[in-house]
Amino acid sequence: MAGLVSPAVGAVMLLCALLSAPAAHSRASTDSEEAVGESTAALILGATPLLADDAAQRYLNLVGASIASITGSPYQWRFAMIDSADINAFALPGGIVLVTKGMATLARSEDELAYVLAHEIAHVLHQHHYRVVLRQRAAVAANSLLASDAGTEFRDLSIASAELFARGLDKRAEFQADRVGVIWMARAGYDPAAALGILESLSSIEGNSDRADWLFATHPSPMKRLDHLLASGLAELALGESKDELRKRRFQVFRRTIAGSGSQ
C-alpha cells in the first residue's frame, strides 16, 4: 500500500471493500486480517505467555477445529491457551483464538469449552473486531494530514486491535456471537445446551471473583446473554441426542493436564 496510496486512502478503500461485501472474504482481505491478527497476538502474548503444555494445546485445537472446519471460511484457524488465571477468551482477526487457562478451567465439559470457542469463532467470521479496527483507523487517518509508513500503519492497526479487547465490542456483536456460535457448535455435533452451562457458571462467579472482571466489563451480563439466546429460540431447537458421555473421559484428561501446568 505504501508508495501507491496514502495510508488514509488505503484504509478507507479497504474498509469500503469489506463493508460492501460482508459475507465474502476475499483472499486479499483475509491476508490482511491474518496479518493484523498475528501482530495483535504477538502483542497479547508479549504480555501473557502461552501455557507450556503441548497435549492440552493440541486438544484445544482439535475442539476448535471440529467447529471451525465446518464453517467453510478461508481462515487459517489456530487455537491456543494462555497461562492466565483470568477468565476470558479472545478472537483475533484472521482466525487466531486465545483462551485463558482460567476460562478452560471454568468449563465443565468439552461441550462447554466448545461453546466458548464457537463464540470466538463467530466473532472472527463476522469480523467484529476487524471492522471496528478498520473503522477507527480510517477515521483517524482521514482526519490526519500526517502520512505514516506501512510499518507504522500496520503496528497502529495491531495496537488498535489489541486495545479493542481491553475496551470491548458493541453488545449487539456479543449477542450475535452467542447466537451464531451456538449454531456452529450444534452443527459440529456438540450439545447447544452447553451454552447455558457456561453462562450459568459465569453468572455464579459474577461479583464473587475478580478473575472475571475484565470479561464482565467487556460483555453483557451472563444472564442477559442467556435471555437473549432463549429469546432467539435456542430452547426450541429440535436436535437429536448429543450427550457428551463419549467426550467426558478425554475432557477429564485435559482438565487434569492443565491443572498441573503453568504458573497460574
Next chain:
Amino acid sequence: MKSSSWPFVVTASLALSAVFPVWGQVLQQQASLAASPGGDLVVGSVKKGTPVVVLERDGFWIRVKAGSVTGWTRISTVSFSARAPGSVRIDTGRASVGNIVSTSAARGMSRVDLASSNPAPDAVRRIIDWKSSEMNLGEFRKEGGLLQRSVDFLRPAPVSAETDAGD
C-alpha cells in the same frame, strides 16, 4: 439474583449439583409445571411475572419452585435477567454507555500495557505446531461421537424490556 433469597438459592443449587444460582421471572401468561422434563403430567401452573427459584436444569428444561409448587418447565418460559420485585441491585462497577459495555473497571490488559508490550512473534509461530491434521481431526470427531448436522441459524432476539434492559 440480588434478592433476599440469594443464600437459599445458592445452597439449593449446589445441593442439586447444578450450577444455576439464579431466580427467574415467568414470561408467559400461564406456564404449566410438569412432573418431569418434557413430561405430560402437569403438577401446577404459574402466571406471568411470578418469581421462581431455579432448582436445577436438564438440557433445555428447568425445575422451578414458585411458592409451594415445584415442577419442570421449558427454560424459555423464564427470564433470568429481570430483577426480583423489591430487590436491590449491587453495584458491580459495570456501566454501559450506549451499546458499548464500559471497561473502566477492567483489570488485566490495559491500553498502556498493550502499547508497551514487547511483541512475541515466536510465540505466535509456536501456535501452528499444535494445529491438528485432517486425519487427527476425523479420529477426534469420531471418538467423541460428533456427527455433523443441519441446524438453522437462530433469529435475532426481539428487542424487549425482558431481554434488552440496560445493564
